[in-house]
Amino acid sequence: MKPDTFDKPVRVLVGLGVVREIRNALEAYIFLNDAPDYMRNPAQLMALKACKAAVLGEIEAATARGAFEAFARKQDLLAPDVDYLVAAGARRPNDPHIR
Numbered sequence: 090m091k092p093d094t095f096d097k098p099v100r101v102l103v104g105l106g107v108v109r110e111i112r113n114a115l116e117a118y119i120f121l122n123d124a125p126d127y128m129r130n131p132a133q134l135m136a137l138k139a140c141k142a143a144v145l146g147e148i149e150a151a152t153a154r155g156a157f158e159a160f161a162r163k164q165d166l167l168a169p170d171v172d173y174l175v176a177a178g179a180r181r182p183n184d185p186h187i188r
Contacts, residue, residue, distance in 0.1 A: 093143045095154045100168035101161050108168040114143035114150055117157040128164055136160040 093114035101120070103109045111117045118140035124133055136156040143153035161167045 092146060093150050093153070095150055097154075099154060099158050099161060100170075101166045102168050103166075111157065114140045114153045114157075117153065118144060121157070121160065130163075132160045132163050 091113060095111070095113055098110040098112045099117070100108050100110050109120075111120055118137065121133055121137040121140060136153075136159065139148065139153040139156035142148040143150050158167070
């Protein structure tokens with residue numbers, strides 16, 4: 090595994106219902122660098138610098154992932170966790186409160 094690879098991908102929305110998995114600091118850096126002007130703010134700049142530092146091996150990938158995830162959350166770009174939705178759907182037929 091490359092040193093800039095995230096332990097768990099960050100799932101972001103890139104279009105209407107289109108999800109992209111960001112798997113490492115380089116992918117996150119490219120995503121942040123290509124961000125439109127309305128998304129450029131201090132959180133974006135901090136995440137961009139963190140991802141660049143992770144690619145260069147100056148910081149841990151987990152630190153860059155946290156900065157990128159914080160940016161995505163602030164911009165409301167985080168995609169829902171699919172595992173949670175699947176698990177929630179699997180429990181419903183057995184729930185006595187739902188008919």
